[in-house]
Amino acid sequence: MSCSRLSQAIRRGLEALAALSLMLMMVITFVDVVGRFFFSSPLIGSTEMIEVLLAVMVFMAFPLVSWQEENICVDLLDNIFPKRWVGLRQVVINLICSCSLILVAMMNWKLAGRSMEYEEVTEILELPLGYVTYLISITGFAGGLLTFFNALVYGKTLFSPSSTTQPLSTESKGV
Numbered sequence: 061m062s063c064s065r066l067s068q069a070i071r072r073g074l075e076a077l078a079a080l081s082l083m084l085m086m087v088i089t090f091v092d093v094v095g096r097f098f099f100s101s102p103l104i105g106s107t108e109m110i111e112v113l114l115a116v117m118v119f120m121a122f123p124l125v126s127w128q129e130e131n132i133c134v135d136l137l138d139n140i141f142p143k144r145w146v147g148l149r150q151v152v153i154n155l156i157c158s159c160s161l162i163l164v165a166m167m168n169w170k171l172a173g174r175s176m177e178y179e180e181v182t183e184i185l186e187l188p189l190g191y192v193t194y195l196i197s198i199t200g201f202a203g204g205l206l207t208f209f210n211a212l213v214y215g216k217t218l219f220s221p222s223s224t225t226q227p228l229s230t231e232s233k234g235v
Contacts, residue, residue, distance in 0.1 A: 071124060074202075078120035081113045088113070105185040112182070115192050119199040126161065127206035147218045154211035158204045165200030172197055 088110055092103040125131050141149065176190035 070202075070206075071127075074120050074124050078117050078124075081117040081120065085110050085113045085117070105182075108182045108185050108187065112187060112192055116195060119196050122199050123203035123206050126157065126203040127210065129210065147214050150214040151211050151218065154207050154214060158208040158211060161200050161204035161207060165197045165204060168193055168197035168200055 088103065088106050092106040096102045172190045172193035175193050176188065180189045181187060182189065
């Protein structure tokens with residue numbers, strides 16, 4: 061499998077899981093509202109299910125945002141930053157972000173292990189919280205690795221004869 065096909069498969073998988081969790085949140089909310097309104101009987105544990113699914117949705121999209129560089133950025137210095145250093149700046153920024161994401165993922169992994177050890181669960185449905193924390197950690201590792209991949213791509217463009225510093229998000233979208 062080529063690198064572009066693998067990256068496309070990863071992207072589609074993360075997008076599908078985020079979309080599935082959003083759809084489940086909508087279905088649970090619909091069933092809960094209908095149950096409350098027509099039958100005076102809410103869906104038990106709906107709030108907990110939505111909280112867990114919200115975490116799943118956010119953290120499935122998290123690596124995609126990092127990878128495609130669609131996160132919030134402030135471009136106060138872009139006009140005064142020399143164009144020939146933009147590639148180097150992007151390498152440094154992506155390396156810092158990658159290291160930060162991996163560090164946070166490592167801390168979350170430890171928290172997940174402790175949560176599993178203490179058998180922490182949600183109040184009503186008693187869903188184990190450790191699994192959700194492990195998912196957050198795994199997506200943090202994925203975001204860190206994908207951001208490191210961005211740094212490598214920017215680094216490669218620094219040493220190529222036709223050095224373009226076009227953002228990766230536009231390349232992956234076919235712009």
